[in-house]
Amino acid sequence: MTFDNPIIKEILEKYKQIWALRHASALMDWDVQTYMPQKGISHRGAAIAQLSLLGQKFMTDPSFIALVEKADGMELNDQERGVVRVLKRDIKYYTKIPPKLLEELTVATQEGTVAWREARAKSNFSLFKPHLERIVELTRQVAEKLGYEGHPYNALLDLYEEGFTVSDADVVFSRLVPSLRRILDKQRMPSHSALEDVKYDTSSMEAMLRNVLEVMGYDFNRFRMDISPHPFTIGLGPNDVRITVRYEGYDFKRALFSAIHEGGHALYELQIDESLAMTPIFDGASMGIHESQSRFWENIVGRSKSFVEAMYPIMRRYLDFLGSYSVDDVYAYFNTVKPSLIRVDADELTYNMHIAVRYELEKLLVTGEIKVGDLPELWNRKMEEYLGVKPSNDAEGVLQDIHWSQGSIGYFPTYTLGNLVAAMVGHFAGKLMNEVSELKFDGLKAWLREKIHRYGATYDPKTLLRRSFGESYNPDYLINYLSRKYE
Amino acid sequence: MTFDNPIIKEILEKYKQIWALRHASALMDWDVQTYMPQKGISHRGAAIAQLSLLGQKFMTDPSFIALVEKADGMELNDQERGVVRVLKRDIKYYTKIPPKLLEELTVATQEGTVAWREARAKSNFSLFKPHLERIVELTRQVAEKLGYEGHPYNALLDLYEEGFTVSDADVVFSRLVPSLRRILDKQRMPSHSALEDVKYDTSSMEAMLRNVLEVMGYDFNRFRMDISPHPFTIGLGPNDVRITVRYEGYDFKRALFSAIHEGGHALYELQIDESLAMTPIFDGASMGIHESQSRFWENIVGRSKSFVEAMYPIMRRYLDFLGSYSVDDVYAYFNTVKPSLIRVDADELTYNMHIAVRYELEKLLVTGEIKVGDLPELWNRKMEEYLGVKPSNDAEGVLQDIHWSQGSIGYFPTYTLGNLVAAMVGHFAGKLMNEVSELKFDGLKAWLREKIHRYGATYDPKTLLRRSFGESYNPDYLINYLSRKYE
Structure with a gap:
């Protein structure tokens, strides 16, 4: 029982x-x-x-x-x-947290989100500044009310990733950032592919995604795929998990990887023990662990040579234009590397640099070491330092993400934890990874269920990782994976 | 205010x-x-x-x-x-009603619905009989607990049609039944149309329905149409009303009229005063009044000569096969008359006979004047008496409707009230009906809003009808309408 x-x-x-x-x-x-x-x-x-x-x-x-x-x-x-x-x-x-503070935060973020949209559209940070100041101030009050040991940012990190602290994050980013720069300097992937500009027919694309997901074992009696402006996954119970995708009509990898990414989130929800249904632990262990499941399938599996080789014939069946592109072309297209300004468009190598920028700024904001007004310049400086690119305006800089306007301060690091744990999963899966080349996923899925999925939120994320892998957030697996793949 | x-x-x-x-x-x-x-x-x-x-x-x-x-x-x-x-x-x-009784009724109807499905599939009433006996017994207890004046069936009728009684119903059916028989004997509409067998392409049909609904003024920013096995309408608020339809792939009037029918229900919900939103009276006045709105658009408008003539060019645009059929062919197809065994397939002339059969049997069941075991034979006898057709088995007789298995005893008469009030609406709309031939519906809709829709459930149905038309459930308008159309 x-x-x-x-x-x-x-x-x-x-x-x-x-x-x-x-x-x-x-x-x-x-x-x-x-x-x-x-x-x-x-x-x-x-x-x-x-x-x-x-x-x-x-x-x-x-x-x-x-x-x-x-x-x-x-x-x-x-x-x-x-x-x-x-x-x-x-x-x-x-x-x-006093109800009044929660209410103030709700109002501030609702107004802040509206202001952010306008500010981004006009690329004018000053329109958003007073709102963000208010949000940061209220968020600092939330941290004080929740209480913390050490750094006030710990109270916020804990909201999204239970038990994850500034000390943990500092270890992660101080290991990651220099390693990523080294790999970035050495890597030789193309920065662009002609496939990025090729248009596709939406209904063929949808049929392809359904076929890919079927091959990966998704049971459409328990799962569905719809369309929404921002792809997401939602779990409504052990037998009702839904993802959405978006069809832009060109650059087909964006739709493909969003389906595989959301599919990874969905698989987690689909493999939680049904005996936990309708309880508080029928849920992911944390945002980072959830993200690891989407990133594992998107990056470690989906962008791998063996996956591309095995899926190529299926993709060609739906996308006529692939006739002019070899498996190697598609692999290169899936793995272009280019330091760029926009996080959501980043490749798996540069992605965590974007997070490092946000992490460092958030940490300083929460203590008051920097002010909201300092953000645009600090953002641009950090981007240049880490990625060698500099935003020419706030829309492609500090205003690009919706998160702060919604009060989600402390959330960004979980994206990097997702990548980091995804690489751990890929490492510990060992030989099971070889089955990807035969499009066999049952072994991998059963292993994921046993190592992570079935427990839901029974364990906090660190405990879960230690139980299953003997260690928690170790960045070395991600560094080794990226180094092997790109160096 | x-x-x-x-x-x-x-x-x-x-x-x-x-x-x-x-x-x-x-x-x-x-x-x-x-x-x-x-x-x-x-x-x-x-x-x-x-x-x-x-x-x-x-x-x-x-x-x-x-x-x-x-x-x-x-x-x-x-x-x-x-x-x-x-x-x-x-x-x-x-x-x-004691919670225990409600719970027993829930269990009895859940089990009863399962048993009914099997009984109907096997055309074997005895599989359903013990369940229906239990449901009838519990429903009689419900009537006793609710209390009533006069007939115990009044307590049940009132659940679906506030204030409507056996005396009212007896007046309605005793006027209707002989009149319908007279008209049936005299009418000369064909009993079959070749169009019943013509297949259609589902996506063309869907496009046609959307165009028809657009022409009728439905705003898809407040309204949507989906697919479900049993068409229905659901109101989620003043700006979110949804209908569903079903595509069988042939006999296109079934899909067309189910869209127009559900559209009529939807229009009611869409035209309730927004100031009543989120209150208990943001609702239809009764089942019968709601049904009158669907029947009005489906039958009085949708099957009229002027509507068919005006919509014909639009329908032809989507349904190539209509090239071989004239407007008159389509009008005849929409208005075939044939006494048949199945209520849901009945034409507007014979439909109320099916309801009369059910009304009379329900009334006797509730008092115990007849027993559940008597139903199959009495059903068949009444069908022969009223419509001249006799079921050859229980599946096409007493087992055809899901209602009793769900405990909905007292519901059927509201279908006839819907037809009856629809005819009243058609009569009192007067000259506005002439605008149908120009596919102008704004005047009619504004009038419906003022006469019925805007009040929601502010008034009970009889009061609403008296306020708007000076009388309540008068069957003469339906008889006159049918007589004019078919005699």
């Missing part, structure tokens, strides 16, 4: 209401981004807000908190301890 | 939670029937049940009930009175 303790059972029975509210909210979000008639947003927002308030009310109900505290002192199995751990994090968030 | 009274405002503020839960449940239902991966139902059912329980809990919260009772004694405007009226109905349902 997964859940034996009677107090835990009582907690989980009560939690079902919260789960149902979250399930409904997730579906409402999915619908907003896929099929909702445009004007439907007028009342959808109100419905989502009401359900969120209700969930918060149930989560902070004194009798519920008392149960969680009671369970916390008992002898529990791993799953039960996981339930208590995750609930305590949620309860802490809603009880330590 | 629509809502001034401070107690009403307090009620509506609290009601927003219930509204949000209903909004979410409606979206979950829509998703089940359209896009949800098949296996997702494993947990979707649990989420819907949790949200329904929560809504019920809020609705029967003593402090909420006290507010509604307090408001009930106050001087209120029409909208405010409507809010109290509708809430009192909901509260009555959940407080008068």
